[in-house]
Amino acid sequence: MQENRPPVAVARPHQSNPQGELDDHYLVALAKTGKPDAYDMIVRRYRGFVRLKASSYFLLGGESDDLIQEGLLGLYKAIRDYRTDRESSFRNFAELCITRQIITAVKTATRNKHTPLNQYVSFSQTPAAAGDSETTLDEILPGPSVHDPVNQVIASEELESLVSCLSGVSGVLSDLESRVLSLYLDGHSYEVIAEKLECDTKTVDNALQRVKRKVGTHLASREVAA
Structure with a gap:
């Protein structure tokens, strides 16, 4: 006589964390398949870090929200480029992409004076951008701000x-x-x-x-x- 056994629950990988929230890997996978709600959730989850990173810079002749938007572009690139076979977590990868996007925008604005940003001054060091030199006040002040x-x-x-x-x-x-x-x-x-x-x-x-x-x-x- 065959013994009746209770069904074995199989957990879906990368679906939720101990707090019951959908985890980053699962949301990124959904976003890559074209689920806009997944993008929305990731943006809400990382908005605080984007604002914190953007607050490390002061915008001369422009709106501070511009730096936040550059950070959000960095977040989009992280979603687009992240691979689940990476050793680093998505959070580490996203924070790196966000920081690089902001710093790249700062350097480009300083060098070309005709980018989506105007001119920026760093108020603090950015550890995630190790190896990238910070833009100084002396580098920023010379030259007019050009509308783009x-x-x-x-x-x-x-x-x-x-x-x-x-x-x-x-x-x-x-x-x-x-x-x-x-x-x-x-x-x-x-x-x-x-x-x-x-x-x-x-x-x-x-x-x-x-x-x-x-x-x-x-x-x-x-x-x-x-």
């Missing part, structure tokens, strides 16, 4: 929304729009994007304007305030 049309293309609030729903809107972007957006997210200027795509800067500007409108439409369809 990128700030007109994707405003701070829209950029945060963009990070949280990129996977959902990507299916409605044209090939040009996708390529322009990808290069922009990699930190390239209008001029570099235009050179890489063999077009003029006006075409780049128009493509990012269309991306902005499509993101707004996508958010409205999800009933999420932009």
Whole structure:
């Protein structure tokens, strides 16, 4: 006579932590499959670190929210590039990507004076960026601040929304729009994007304007305030 045994529960890996919250690996996996809600949860989870890291810098001639948005771009890149076979946790990888994105933006702004940011001064050391020299006040002050049309293309609030729903809107972007957006997210200027795509800067500007409108439409369809 066959003995009746209770079913054995098999835990799904990387689904929840001891506090009952979905863990990072599980959320990243969902985000990579195009689940916008997973992006939203990751953004909410790491918003505090982004704000803390951004607060280490002071913006000269601009809005402090710009640095927060750069940090959120770093978080998006972490989600996009993270591999579960890495030895480091997603948290460590995300914090590194966020810090690098902010510092790269600072250095680019100082060097070129025509990036999505204006000019920044570091108030504190950033241990996660070991090996990268900090921008000093003497390096920042010389030279005028140059207005960049990128700030007109994707405003701070829209950029945060963009990070949280990129996977959902990507299916409605044209090939040009996708390529322009990808290069922009990699930190390239209008001029570099235009050179890489063999077009003029006006075409780049128009493509990012269309991306902005499509993101707004996508958010409205999800009933999420932009």
